[in-house]
Amino acid sequence: MASISSIAEALLSPSPLVLLLGIIIIIGAPLLQHIILARSNAYTTPPTVLLLGPDGAGKTSLLSLLERASSSSSTDNSNDNNTTGPAATHTSQTTQTIELSCSTDSDTATSFRSPDDATGTHTKFLLVDTPGHGKLRNVALGKLRRAEKLRAVVFVVDAAVLGEHDALAAAASYLHDVLLDLQRRAGSGDKAKAQGGPPVPVLVAANKADLFTAIPAAMAKTKLEAELTRIRATRSRGLLDSGVGADDVDAGQEHDSWLGEYGSEKFAFKQMQEFDIDVEVLPGNVIGDGPGADKWWWWIAQRVSH
Ligand code: GDP
Numbered sequence: 001m002a003s004i005s006s007i008a009e010a011l012l013s014p015s016p017l018v019l020l021l022g023i024i025i026i027i028g029a030p031l032l033q034h035i036i037l038a039r040s041n042a043y044t045t046p047p048t049v050l051l052l053g054p055d056g057a058g059k060t061s062l063l064s065l066l067e068r069a070s071s072s073s074s075t076d077n078s079n080d081n082n083t084t085g086p087a088a089t090h091t092s093q094t095t096q097t098i099e100l101s102c103s104t105d106s107d108t109a110t111s112f113r114s115p116d117d118a119t120g121t122h123t124k125f126l127l128v129d130t131p132g133h134g135k136l137r138n139v140a141l142g143k144l145r146r147a148e149k150l151r152a153v154v155f156v157v158d159a160a161v162l163g164e165h166d167a168l169a170a171a172a173s174y175l176h177d178v179l180l181d182l183q184r185r186a187g188s189g190d191k192a193k194a195q196g197g198p199p200v201p202v203l204v205a206a207n208k209a210d211l212f213t214a215i216p217a218a219m220a221k222t223k224l225e226a227e228l229t230r231i232r233a234t235r236s237r238g239l240l241d242s243g244v245g246a247d248d249v250d251a252g253q254e255h256d257s258w259l260g261e262y263g264s265e266k267f268a269f270k271q272m273q274e275f276d277i278d279v280e281v282l283p284g285n286v287i288g289d290g291p292g293a294d295k296w297w298w299w300i301a302q303r304v305s306h
Contacts (some may be wrong), residue, residue, distance in 0.1 A: 102297070132174075
């Protein structure tokens with residue numbers, strides 16, 4: 001009994017040193033936890049990847065595929081009911097955002113179906129689908145201008161219809177606006193760079209490679225470049241025609257509205273490198289037999305992981 005009361009007495013009357021230590025721990029622990037969490041990515045916005053492209057190209061299908069794949073690979077460590085069923089059906093009329101995680105440091109990282117194993121570093125990122133319909137294009141371009149920590153743009157095109165003039169013209173006209181926006185964002189001076197963030201690379205995902213009408217990615221690239229050359233010339237002429245005379249058009253304005261190397265006869269995607277913008281055209285498909293979406297996934301993983 002004596003020992004219990006002496007222990008109780010000792011506990012209730014701690015030395016000033018123990019008291020001080022206790023106060024430091026009580027105040028210091030939450031402070032330390034806050035500092036650690038704030039330094040980790042927990043409180044920062046993950047990098048963003050935007051899905052753009054004309055209506056019907058397959059953006060929403062791609063988003064759903066990646067969402068399904070990522071949720072089925074993480075069923076073991078999640079209690080969320082959504083992870084067991086198929087991904088919710090999305091429509092292209094609205095903007096959808098999903099969170100995904102990818103890795104570039106294992107052999108299996110080339111596939112989005114790779115199991116969510118704990119080894120290696122995984123980078124979380126947001127994949128944002130945008131409406132492709134002409135009337136809602138401003139919503140998509142607004143996302144492009146305002147997205148926080150934008151790391152990449154995936155411009156999805158339907159390779160099965162790119163052989164048709166109207167579809168090609170529609171896709172190229174949208175791509176022109178996207179690239180011109182990114183070109184302006186990359187800018188040339190420090191001020192523009194500070195406002196727009198680092199240059200954003202673009203993947204032109206030539207989708208529907210499973211269909212026999214789909215043209216090869218190399219041909220899709222050539223056709224898009226040729227159409228962009230035509231659009232660039234038409235828009236530049238339009239700018240001149242809209243003025244009372246050529247002298248009235250501000251030279252800076254024309255320069256600012258010209259995609260790629262100023263004054264060049266033909267447009268080529270590699271001209272975007274002048275603005276540090278990398279453009280790559282890769283084939284794939286979301287549905288059916290074909291190369292699938294692995295190449296696109298690997299391209300995205302490399303862009304968000306550094
Ligand atoms: P979005 O408007 O760009 O979001 O396009 P959707 O994802 O709504 O797809 C438009 C149509 O194309 C749908 O009927 C899809 O099933 C179909 N589709 C999407 N990807 C593929 C593909 O890789 N191959 C084939 N054959 N059809 C596809």
